[in-house]
Amino acid sequence: MYFDPAYLLFVGPAMVLAFVASMMTKGRFKKWAQVPGARGLSGAETARYILDVSGLRDVGIEPSRGxxxxxxxPRTRVVRLSPEVYGGRSVSALAVAAHEVGHAIQHHENYGPMALRTFAVPLATLGSNLAYIIFFVGLAMQAMAVAWLGVLLFAGVVFFQLVTLPVExxxxxxxKAILWERGLVLPQEREGVSKVLNAAALTYVAAALTSILTLLYFLMRLGVFGGGRRND
Ligand SMILES: [Zn+2]
Structure with a gap:
């Protein structure tokens, strides 16, 4: 299979950032999973409490695997929490549980970017499965219309990654606001909540950056930036 080193040069740094962010998320989660929340509530109890005070008694909470x-x-209106979060009573568990409830509240309030994100899910699935193949087949056959179709499909992936950012x-x-306001975490636990959630946010930033750079790479291969200098 053909591989272009220019692709690594272009997208590599963002991929490294994605890897670092993912390691950071796991590391911080593990670190703050050792610190019990002073109130003694589990992730599931915290989620239930926030849902109830937000008028979302009908949103369910279930344990998930992994x-x-x-x-x-959003289809079943259920918050699913991993075992460490569902039953855990750590600062990490509280942070993640409250974040997932944040999505349920967004859904309830018809938060615009979330609706866009839901709309973009099938586009992103289609694009991430087909865009590369169609693009490189088009390039190999010198069929520019086909290559541009690949670009268009990949633009759906970029759109999805970009609308995911404000949602997350x-x-x-x-x-954070609810955990602080309702006193669900004590002031000395706030640092842990912020560190866990910020690392997770960085993974979404890195994913968006990776997809934008991939799109730019596709455009570069089509000669958009250099007046058609590359045509191998
Ligand atoms: Zn999220």
Whole structure:
């Protein structure tokens, strides 16, 4: 299979950032998972409490499988928490539980970027499966229309990554605000909550950066920046 070193040069730094951010997220989660929250509440109890005071008694909470598999499912309106978060009583568990509830509140309030993100999910799935193949087949066959179709499909991935950013950052700032305001974490635990959530946010920034640079690489291969100088 053909590989272009220019691709690594272009996208490599963002991939390194993505790797570092993912290691940081796991590391910080583990570190603050050793620190019990002074109030003694579990992640599930914290999530239930925040949902109830936000008028979302009908949103369910279920345990999910796998570390950092936590998510909110807008179709079934269920917050799913990984075992460490669901039953855990650590600062990490509280941070992640409150973040996922943040998504449930966004859904309830029809938060604009979340609706856009839901709309973009099928585009991103299609794009991430097909864009590379279509682009390189088009390039190899010198069929520019096909290569541009690949670019268009990949633009769907970039769009998804970009609308994911405000959704994730907003869920974390809602989580912090509620945890502070309701006294669910004590002032000395705030640092841990922020560190865990900020590392997670960095993974989304890195993913967005990777997809933007990949799109720029595609455009470069099509000669958009250099007047068609490359045509191998
Ligand atoms: Zn999230």
């Amino acid at each position: 570390m950092l598999s936590d998510h909110y499912d 950052l907003d869920a974390s700032s809602r989580a």
